[in-house]
Amino acid sequence: MDLTVDIGHLKLKNPVMTASGTFGYGEEYAEFVDLNMLGAIVVKGITLKPLEGNPPPRICETPCGMLNAIGLQNVGLKRFLKEKLPYLRAFDSKIIVNVMGNTLQEYVKLAGALDEAGVDGIELNVSCPNVKKGGIMFGTDKKALANLTAKVRQAVRQSILITKLSPTVPDIPKFAVIAEENGSDAITLINTIPGMAIDTRTWQPKLANITGGLSGPAIRPVAVRMVWEASRAVKIPVIGVGGIMNVDDALEFMLAGATAVQVGTGNFLRPTATVEIINGLWTYLDKKGISNVKDIIGGVNGESIHSNLNN
Amino acid sequence: MNRYFKAEITKNLPLNSKNNLLTLFPLEPVIDPEPGQFYMIEVSDSYNPLLKRPFCCLRKTPDNMQFLFTVRGKGTALMKEFRKGQVIHLIGPLGSGYPEARKGCTPVVIAGGTGIASLFSFIERTPDSSRVIYGAKTKDELLMLDELRKAGIRLTVCTDDCSFGEEGMVDQIFMNFLRSNESIRTSCVLYACGPRPMLRAVAAIARDNNIKGYASLEENMACGFGACLGCAVNTVKGYKRVCKEGPVFPIQEIVW
Numbered sequence: 001m002d003l004t005v006d007i008g009h010l011k012l013k014n015p016v017m018t019a020s021g022t023f024g025y026g027e028e029y030a031e032f033v034d035l036n037m038l039g040a041i042v043v044k045g046i047t048l049k050p051l052e053g054n055p056p057p058r059i060c061e062t063p064c065g066m067l068n069a070i071g072l073q074n075v076g077l078k079r080f081l082k083e084k085l086p087y088l089r090a091f092d093s094k095i096i097v098n099v100m101g102n103t104l105q106e107y108v109k110l111a112g113a114l115d116e117a118g119v120d121g122i123e124l125n126v127s128c129p130n131v132k133k134g135g136i137m138f139g140t141d142k143k144a145l146a147n148l149t150a151k152v153r154q155a156v157r158q159s160i161l162i163t164k165l166s167p168t169v170p171d172i173p174k175f176a177v178i179a180e181e182n183g184s185d186a187i188t189l190i191n192t193i194p195g196m197a198i199d200t201r202t203w204q205p206k207l208a209n210i211t212g213g214l215s216g217p218a219i220r221p222v223a224v225r226m227v228w229e230a231s232r233a234v235k236i237p238v239i240g241v242g243g244i245m246n247v248d249d250a251l252e253f254m255l256a257g258a259t260a261v262q263v264g265t266g267n268f269l270r271p272t273a274t275v276e277i278i279n280g281l282w283t284y285l286d287k288k289g290i291s292n293v294k295d296i297i298g299g300v301n302g303e304s305i306h307s308n309l310n311n
Numbered sequence: 312m313n314r315y316f317k318a319e320i321t322k323n324l325p326l327n328s329k330n331n332l333l334t335l336f337p338l339e340p341v342i343d344p345e346p347g348q349f350y351m352i353e354v355s356d357s358y359n360p361l362l363k364r365p366f367c368c369l370r371k372t373p374d375n376m377q378f379l380f381t382v383r384g385k386g387t388a389l390m391k392e393f394r395k396g397q398v399i400h401l402i403g404p405l406g407s408g409y410p411e412a413r414k415g416c417t418p419v420v421i422a423g424g425t426g427i428a429s430l431f432s433f434i435e436r437t438p439d440s441s442r443v444i445y446g447a448k449t450k451d452e453l454l455m456l457d458e459l460r461k462a463g464i465r466l467t468v469c470t471d472d473c474s475f476g477e478e479g480m481v482d483q484i485f486m487n488f489l490r491s492n493e494s495i496r497t498s499c500v501l502y503a504c505g506p507r508p509m510l511r512a513v514a515a516i517a518r519d520n521n522i523k524g525y526a527s528l529e530e531n532m533a534c535g536f537g538a539c540l541g542c543a544v545n546t547v548k549g550y551k552r553v554c555k556e557g558p559v560f561p562i563q564e565i566v567w
Contacts (some may be wrong), residue, residue: 028538032315044540052550059531059541064358066533070540073550217358245358268362268534269353271315271402 001285002292003278005039005259007237008160008185010120012039012094012260015293016250016278019241019264020045020098020123020164021070025084026091032271037278039260040094043084045125046114047099048106050076060197060206065218065243066265067195069209072100077110081117096121096162104138104148112155122159124152124184127166127191139166139175139191146178153183162239164188165230167219172226173233180234188239188262189230190223215265217243224256231257231298245273247280257298313339314404320397321375323390327451330425331391332369333378338398341376344368346433347408347504347527347559351535352378353400354386362533364390365554367429367504368404369455379428379454405535406558409433409502409525416500417441419488419524420464421481421513423505427454429527429558430504439463442495444484446505450475481505482512489520500524501562511567518563526562528553 003014017040018029025043026035035041053073060067075084080097088095097119101107111122126139126148138144145163153161163179165172167190179187192213197206205211223242231238240258244250245266253261266273285293322334344350351363364386369377382391393399409430412418418441422430427445434443446469447453453475459466468476469484477484489496501524503513510526517524530553532542537555544553545566551557 022538024538028534028536032536053540053543055545056543056550057531058543059533059539061360061362061531064361066361068533068539068541070543073540073543216361265361265533268539270400271534271536 001282002294003281003285005237005294007121007162007239007260010094010160010185014039014278014281015254015258015260016274016281017096017239017260017262018042018267018274019262020125022264022267025080026088027084029267029271033275035091035093037275038093039278040096040121041088041091042096042098042123042262043080043088044074045072045098045100046074046077046080046110047072048077048101048110050074050079055208057206057208059212062195062197062214063218065214065216067197067207067212067214068192069207069212071209077113081113085117085119094120096123098123098125098164100125104151107138107148108151108155111152111159111161115156115159119159121162122152122156123162123164123188124149125164125191127164127168136166136168140169142174142178145175146182149179149182149184160185162186162188164191166191167193167222167226172230176230176234176238180236184236186237186239186259187230187234188241189226190219190242193219193222215243217245217249219243220249220252224252227253227258228256228300244277245269247277247284250277250281251284251296254293254296255298255300257300259297312342314342315400315402316341317398318376318401320393320395320399322395323393325391326379326454329381330452330454331380331382333380333390333393334375335378335399335401336375342404344371344404344432345408346436347429348404348406349429349535349558350378350401350403350405352390354389360386360389362386363400363402363535365405365529365532365535367527367558368432369428370432370435379425379431381425402535406554407556409527409559412437412500416498417495419485419495419499419501420444421485421501421503421505422446423481423509424448424452425454426503426505426509426527427459430502431455431458433502434459434464435462437464441465442488442499443467444469444481444488446470446481446484448472480512481509482516485513486516489516496520496522501526503527503562510562514562514565514567524562525559526565527558528560528565529558
């Protein structure tokens with residue numbers, strides 16, 4: 001059975017990755033999962049300089065989901081290269097680094113340095129809802145996104161380039177096409193959806209940052225729809241993410257058109273979620289008599305109208 | 312030894328209208344916790360509520376482990392419904408617990424409300440000379456009293472409503488204790504767990520009297536093992552994770 005998928009020139013041993021910001025720098029999970037088993041490890045977003053993040057409270061639970069406003073707390077490029085990357089390199093898994101800049105120049109600098117350091121992939125974060133500057137500004141403005149993707153593309157030689165888009169735009173396919181036309185090897189969909197929760201006893205927002213990003217099963221239908229729309233508009237692979245808890249959720253994204261998936265909040269509930277999903281894919285394909293996982297990508301039958309009452 | 316494991320509920324005993332004592336039998340080989348370490352407990356296998364809940368282990372015997380919890384919200388309300396025979400997932404032990412007191416130092420333990428859960432196994436291991444000040448709102452909410460008396464420590468209990476023990480809050484009792492025990496003042500080390508306002512008051516007294524010690528904190532957390540960065544607490548050395556560098560911190564490091 002073949003579980004491999006291709007993202008640009010990168011061949012993943014299976015389509016299961018981790019979602020940036022939920023898997024630390026890998027080491028936090030080493031006790032729970034064999035990191036060698038993962039298709040790719042996408043690490044916590046890196047900025048040029050270390051960021052200390054937002055004041056607490058930073059998270060709160062919501063129905064079937066959670067809001068977070070971590071504020072991209074990270075060790076910065078220098079310490080990542082020196083302390084975190086060597087650790088990750090010891091595993092037989094592809095390393096993808098999520099990057100966030102305040103300015104175009106910062107993105108270019110970060111991507112260039114990481115490319116030179118030999119990471120397998122760079123995921124452009126143009127969709128973080130929790131930092132004041134940069135980021136989402138590039139993900140919600142077509143010209144800015146085109147320019148950013150093109151400039152970063154020039155700075156990246158070896159690594160694959162992935163653009164992680166914001167779900168806050170009304171026309172996801174257009175943004176996906178812009179990423180593709182300007183040199184992205186793939187797009188990731190979706191980042192968290194901006195949200196808010198209020199404590200009715202105190203009349204205060206539940207997050208110190210007031211608003212945060214919603215993740216978990218609550219956002220899955222939104223993410224599946226966006227993956228479906230985007231994957232029909234571009235030829236490059238779409239990586240689906242948003243509320244994937246188990247193999248069934250992962251399959252849903254792949255049927256919608258995702259070539260690979262990322263597991264985020266699901267890791268918090270069950271630190272072994274990624275490996276359970278990989279094992280689940282084997283079992284599913286075996287049962288269905290499908291020998292290649294690529295055969296299910298985009299397999300949703302959008303033409304037929306049927307009753308789902310038998311499910 | 313598994314840090315992510317299944318356990319069967321063997322008992323879920325209500326201690327009063329708000330608090331339960333939960334006893335679990337681990338179904339896999341597990342790691343022994345240090346005093347002050349905690350576990351993430353699965354409250355539901357549906358996604359609402361979504362996250363596990365953090366609880367300090369009250370005590371672990373070779374056969375089972377016990378947790379003390381207060382019903383506060385949706386998650387703990389579901390825990391109150393836990394039935395014998397039910398199997399749940401846990402992650403733990405997690406975080407950094409209470410360091411042992413240095414030789415020659417007298418541990419002074421201050422617990423407020425269910426904060427006793429975090430300190431209980433520490434108290435069981437401390438020398439007889441240790442002092443324990445334990446307070447709650449009412450007599451009914453003073454938990455594990457019989458066991459604490461058996462532990463052979465010097466125990467002072469107090470209640471906010473004067474329904475039992477000494478009158479007043481633990482920080483006032485602590486202050487009185489320092490006034491009347493000048494000799495201990497210079498050689499004691501503090502171990503505190505309780506509501507944030509109590510810890511803040513105790514930390515201020517400790518600072519004014521140049522007493523060192525430790526406090527165990529609580530914060531919302533999604534994972535419990537250092538990945539989500541949701542449980543940040545502000546310290547003099549910047550933000551730290553309650554789940555990893557904590558929940559026990561040097562009391563003077565916390566920016567209250």
